[in-house]
Amino acid sequence: MHIAEGFLPPAHAVAWGVASAPFVVHGVRSLTREVREHPESTLLLGASGAFTFVLSALKLPSVTGSCSHPTGTGLGAILFRPPIMAVLGTITLLFQALLLAHGGLTTLGANVFSMAIVGPWAGYGMYRLLRRYGVPLMVAVFFGAFVADLFTYCVTSVQLALAFPDPSSGFLGALGKFGSIFAVTQIPLAVSEGLLTVLVMRLLVQSSKGELTRLGVLLTKKDARTGSEAMA
Amino acid sequence: MSKSAKTNLLLVLAVIALAVLPLALGLGDDKEEPFTGSDGQAETAITEIEPDYEPWFSPLYVPPSGEIESALFALQAAIGAGVLAYYFGLHRGRRQGEARARERQQAESAASGAGESGASQVPEPSQVPGASQVPGASQVPEA
Numbered sequence: 102m103h104i105a106e107g108f109l110p111p112a113h114a115v116a117w118g119v120a121s122a123p124f125v126v127h128g129v130r131s132l133t134r135e136v137r138e139h140p141e142s143t144l145l146l147g148a149s150g151a152f153t154f155v156l157s158a159l160k161l162p163s164v165t166g167s168c169s170h171p172t173g174t175g176l177g178a179i180l181f182r183p184p185i186m187a188v189l190g191t192i193t194l195l196f197q198a199l200l201l202a203h204g205g206l207t208t209l210g211a212n213v214f215s216m217a218i219v220g221p222w223a224g225y226g227m228y229r230l231l232r233r234y235g236v237p238l239m240v241a242v243f244f245g246a247f248v249a250d251l252f253t254y255c256v257t258s259v260q261l262a263l264a265f266p267d268p269s270s271g272f273l274g275a276l277g278k279f280g281s282i283f284a285v286t287q288i289p290l291a292v293s294e295g296l297l298t299v300l301v302m303r304l305l306v307q308s309s310k311g312e313l314t315r316l317g318v319l320l321t322k323k324d325a326r327t328g329s330e331a332m333a
Numbered sequence: 334m335s336k337s338a339k340t341n342l343l344l345v346l347a348v349i350a351l352a353v354l355p356l357a358l359g360l361g362d363d364k365e366e367p368f369t370g371s372d373g374q375a376e377t378a379i380t381e382i383e384p385d386y387e388p389w390f391s392p393l394y395v396p397p398s399g400e401i402e403s404a405l406f407a408l409q410a411a412i413g414a415g416v417l418a419y420y421f422g423l424h425r426g427r428r429q430g431e432a433r434a435r436e437r438q439q440a441e442s443a444a445s446g447a448g449e450s451g452a453s454q455v456p457e458p459s460q461v462p463g464a465s466q467v468p469g470a471s472q473v474p475e476a
Contacts, residue, residue, distance in 0.1 A: 105375075110389075154412055155413035155414050161351075163355055201405050202396060206393070257375075282378060287371075
């Protein structure tokens with residue numbers, strides 16, 4: 102989903118940067134508050150960022166005969182809420198822009214908007230919605246991660262279609278073109294990301310019950326008795 | 334293997350299958366260059382829509398070859414995997430430590446509990462079940 106360096110017209114690059122900045126600033130505040138109030142969560146924050154690092158470096162072949170990579174942002178969004186994921190995603194994108202010439206500084210705002218903001222919010226929204234209707238935790242985690250991944254690529258397609266509308270078929274024509282490159286390729290990869298996120302969540306349930314209960318992912322015994330108030 | 338470990342293994346196998354199937358079925362065979370990156374394809378699509386578009390900024394650092402680029406991507410994955418492995422390793426170690434502490438505590442409370450019930454005579458440490466296996470247990474009065 103990385104829009105390459107210099108591949109967005111300056112006005113678009115600036116606009117996406119302006120749109121993303123408040124989310125990242127708010128995210129940095131949430132992150133520092135979380136670390137100050139719960140120093141013990143630093144390790145799990147690191148693990149959530151690390152998951153994004155691994156998954157966004159995994160280039161996987163897809164059914165369209167091209168390769169793409171997952172984003173790994175659903176896990177952190179479910180655990181720590183999306184604002185914090187905006188920071189962790191931005192760090193990952195900066196690493197790739199500076200060291201890998203993958204993405205770029207001029208397109209950072211647009212890439213942050215798709216991968217670190219919309220993806221995590223969409224995934225988190227999906228997860229919360231399913232949990233509210235009593236869907237089992239791991240099923241909700243799967244669809245949360247799936248949606249976070251897929252939405253990221255849909256937003257990238259929209260961003261490119263806005264910047265490069267097709268001369269004959271306009272915005273929608275271009276959206277179809279970029280969508281078939283990004284979104285269709287991404288469907289099986291989003292399934293992979295969902296499965297990997299479930300795997301890590303299962304390991305976390307084994308290893309870090311206390312932490313997950315504090316974060317509201319697992320219910321306490323009291324919550325379970327009185328109905329799922331922690332999720333409301 | 335436990336049921337939980339089996340489920341985890343199945344999840345990993347499903348991810349591998351999803352990655353291998355497109356290659357095994359030759360889904361990229363109709364392309365000039367099969368399995369290129371979708372990011373690169375988007376760049377091509379942009380130049381098709383707007384042939385005159387020139388990128389107006391170039392990356393500050395470009396890895397000098399594909400090999401170096403792969404190395405840096407591997408580095409990124411390795412950093413992430415390392416942190417994840419550290420996290421799970423640390424928690425596993427902590428859990429084992431806690432389990433051991435709990436066992437020791439139970440042995441101690443069993444030892445002191447036996448002391449209270451045998452009110453008239455103080456039992457020898459060797460008579461208390463479990464006490465002999467736990468070093469230092471008899472010196473600590475209460476858990």
